Amino acid sequence: DAGVIQSPRHEVTEMGQEVTLRCKPISGHDYLFWYRQTMMRGLELLIYFNNNVPIDDSGMPEDRFSAKMPNASFSTLKIQPSEPRDSAVYFCASKTRVAGELFFGEGSRLTVL
Amino acid sequence: GQNIDQPTEMTATEGAIVQINCTYQTSGFNGLFWYQQHAGEAPTFLSYNVLDGLEEKGRFSSFLSRSKGYSYLLLKELQMKDSASYLCAVISLYNQGGKLIFGQGTELSVKP
Numbered sequence: 063d064a065g066v067i068q069s070p071r072h073e074v075t076e077m078g079q080e081v082t083l084r085c086k087p088i089s090g091h092d093y094l095f096w097y098r099q100t101m102m103r104g105l106e107l108l109i110y111f112n113n114n115v116p117i118d119d120s121g122m123p124e125d126r127f128s129a130k131m132p133n134a135s136f137s138t139l140k141i142q143p144s145e146p147r148d149s150a151v152y153f154c155a156s157k158t159r160v161a162g163e164l165f166f167g168e169g170s171r172l173t174v175l
Numbered sequence: 176g177q178n179i180d181q182p183t184e185m186t187a188t189e190g191a192i193v194q195i196n197c198t199y200q201t202s203g204f205n206g207l208f209w210y211q212q213h214a215g216e217a218p219t220f221l222s223y224n225v226l227d228g229l230e231e232k233g234r235f236s237s238f239l240s241r242s243k244g245y246s247y248l249l250l251k252e253l254q255m256k257d258s259a260s261y262l263c264a265v266i267s268l269y270n271q272g273g274k275l276i277f278g279q280g281t282e283l284s285v286k287p
Contacts (some may be wrong), residue, residue: 104278
């Protein structure tokens with residue numbers, strides 16, 4: 063079975079550019095999460111969806127960040143404009159039920175110069 | 176609010192036993208997870224506790240006390256490959272949907 067698929071795996075961009083990270087959750091999983099991981103702050107929850115609807119976006123740092131889930135098999139996390147402090151590994155994860163195990167993608171490592 | 180505390184780092188010897196503690200304060204508690212994360216990789220699931228007591232799975236065991244807001248992960252017969260970060264995570268139903276909040280992680284180094 064395919065796991066959670068994220069792209070790109072690595073992205074290097076310059077400050078001010080738009081960044082779009084993509085995620086395909088495991089088929090049949092109703093919940094999708096976006097996390098950001100840095101050495102300083104650990105694994106932070108940015109936003110999560112249930113049945114394509116955003117449930118909690120309180121972790122989204124600021125208006126520069128936005129996330130969408132147009133259908134059950136695709137989600138995007140967009141940063142516009144990007145800043146150096148956005149440099150981190152962004153993980154997408156999905157699960158099938160409320161208290162179920164969370165399955166992570168391989169992550170997208172973002173470097174903003 | 177939510178607060179999860181675990182030690183930043185630990186060191187142990189190959190073949191030994193190590194216990195990684197986690198304390199938490201959260202609303203709407205509905206279970207506690209432990210994840211393992213090797214450097215440069217994604218977190219992977221180790222265990223899930225929702226009731227008090229010990230859950231054993233091979234070399235790894237996890238314990239939960241809900242009244243104390245406390246859990247630990249016990250690793251036996253340590254191997255070099257167990258060197259990794261161990262993340263404690265609490266699931267909260269406060270805002271519906273099973274929001275999973277992670278601690279900072281404990282970096283475990285296993286020495287020969």
